[in-house]
Amino acid sequence: MxxxxxxxxxxxxxxxxxxxxxxxxxxxxxxxxxxxxxxxxxxxxxxxxxxxxxxxxxxxxxxxxxxxxxxxxxxxxxxxKNIRVLTLQDPDFPSRLKALEDSPLVLFIKGNAALNPARAIGIVGTRQASEYGKNITRKIIEDLIPYQPTIISGLAYGIDIEAHKAALQYDLPTIGILGSSVDNIYPSIHKNTAMSMLENGGLLSEFQPGSEMHPGNFPKRNRIISGLSDALIVVEAAKKGGALITAEIAYSYNKEVFAVPGNLQSIYSEGCNNLIRSMKASIFTGVKDLEEALSWSKENPLESRETKIQSWESFPIEEQQILGLLQQKKEMEIDQLSLQLEMSISILASKLLGLEFEGIIKSLPGKKYRLIL
Known part of the structure; x- marks a missing residue:
């Protein structure tokens, strides 16, 4: 060989x-x-x-x-085919995914997507989007411009493709997570949009090029949408469907989940209203909700992140790694940190305690930790 x-x-x-x-x-x-x-x-x-x-x-x-x-x-x-390949051990592999117990082992990428952006928002919804849903999607993304997040969605009909198109319109990077391979755009009608996304974003799949597409691929891809997002917004959803599966996964990952409330007589608002009623999603009233939940500011997120990282340079390398991971997420469980860092729980617990004494991180119920800075 x-x-x-x-x-x-x-x-x-x-x-x-x-x-x-x-x-x-x-x-x-x-x-x-x-x-x-x-x-x-x-x-x-x-x-x-x-x-x-x-x-x-x-x-x-x-x-x-x-x-x-x-x-x-x-x-x-x-x-x-000019497709980039990343394995779980590659340094450029998305750090948001590495911490997940069900992380993909290999990713296939087309385009110029930054897979570890400072901010990432997932937007999903029904394939049968109403004009209301489409308008809300465009408004959300327009209002996100000052925060400069990467927009994550699934390139599907309805809300997903509207999110990608709006991101392109407002010059925000956007990544499409596919249930097919990246050399087989599905649905094919979205191929032109997908090609436009490559310059300031891209396409990502865990399914190798040339592989056959199966219905079971789509629930699997939903976990990547959830995993890559700091927060997930469900714009419209029926009682059952892929958007709700994505929301359930994001909720299980301890991500911030938001749902846009809708008309009580619309079947495509039923899923969102149920998420809010069951307290698996917060009600979305505007991007101010994201700002508060994710502790965002309108300052340049890259400059803000660089300033914080520079302030950690005096710490030992292992503490810097811990803080770097917590910078990527709102919060993480100690088990997730241990897996990501390949550090024993006992050693990690000691270092977390020291950082807590320094007033840099805060412990939360359920053995979770978050940055205070």
Missing amino acids: PNPQNETQLYQIALSLIPKIGPATYRNIIAYSGSASSFFNLPAGKASKIPRIGAKLAEIVKNKNQYLREAEEILNNCHK
Whole structure:
């Protein structure tokens, strides 16, 4: 087999192709083996001792050449189609996703999207959007201009495509999270908009180029929309549908979820009204709600973030890493921090306590932490 230009990434992709390897198992493998390539070269007996692996999965690893060939084909195909590939271990992999227990292991990206923006807002809703819903979507994005967030949505009919188009109109970066591969725009009618998004944003998918599209892809992609967003706004939604699935996932991730209240007689307001009634979403009355919930200001978010990071330079590197993660999110659980930083709970707890004594972070109920700065 030819030597690939990026052997490290080749082995990481091959590891992701093995059935039943999710983020937790992947991290265990890397922690135990040191790297994906080292894991593939472990004797089966040693591999079976890695937590979450077992004898059966270790046996599968004997077929490593099969996975390496497939990984090489994926990388070659992506190179031909100008598709960027990121694995969970790549430094540019979205930090908002790394902390999730169900994070994708590999992402495929087209365009110039910054995947770790200072601010990111998800906007979703029904495919059967009303004029009211479309107008509200455009108004939300127009009002977001001073805050300069990246707009995240799913390129679907209705509210999603309206959000992307409005972001393009108002020159805000926007990322479309696809339930198809990035070389197969779905729905195809949105291809022109998708191509326009590449210059100041892009398209992202966890499904490899050339792969078949399945209905189950779309609920999976919804977790990426939720995971990449600091807050999620549901503009219109029926009693059931993808927008509500996305909202439920965002709620489970402890993200800020907002729902636009609607006409009690409209079936496409029922989902939003139910989210508000069940207290899984806050009522959205304007971007001031986001400003308060996310502690935003209208100052340049990149300058504000840089100033804060500079003030942390005197801290040891591990504390800087903790603060950097908390900067990305409103709050995080200690388990999420531990997974992201690959730091034991006991050591992490000690460092969090020290930062709390310094008055830099605050502990919250449920073993959560947030920045005070």
